[in-house]
Amino acid sequence: TAAGDDAYRGMVAGDQFSQLAWQVAACRLGLACGPNSMLMTSYCANGGICSKDPGQDFESFVYDAAVPRQSEGRMNQLVDSLRGARGGKR
Numbered sequence: 001t002a003a004g005d006d007a008y009r010g011m012v013a014g015d016q017f018s019q020l021a022w023q024v025a026a027c028r029l030g031l032a033c034g035p036n037s038m039l040m041t042s043y044c045a046n047g048g049i050c051s052k053d054p055g056q057d058f059e060s061f062v063y064d065a066a067v068p069r070q071s072e073g074r075m076n077q078l079v080d081s082l083r084g085a086r087g088g089k090r
Helices: 020-028 038-047 056-065 069-083
Strands: none
Touching: 020 038, 020 069, 038 069, 056 069
16 A cells, blocks of 8 residues: 555555545546446456445545545545646535
8 A cells, every 4th residue: 555655645545434535536537436337346246245225336435434524625636636627526
């Protein structure tokens, strides 16, 4: 992992949310992330991390179940930096 590696300082790597940020950014850029998407299915089937709401998309699931409210801002910063955006769009 990139955690603690100075070569990755300032990049979306080595952070507890970095993998999720990459996936949320991909969803915002058009990756299929709906309730029945391959991404949601794989998180549930392969990782055992399943949404309790069968209608929930991946981004909603991430913000609901994986990212604590106090870390939402950090997550949005990571996603926005990957998308080259200025300001949050959620």
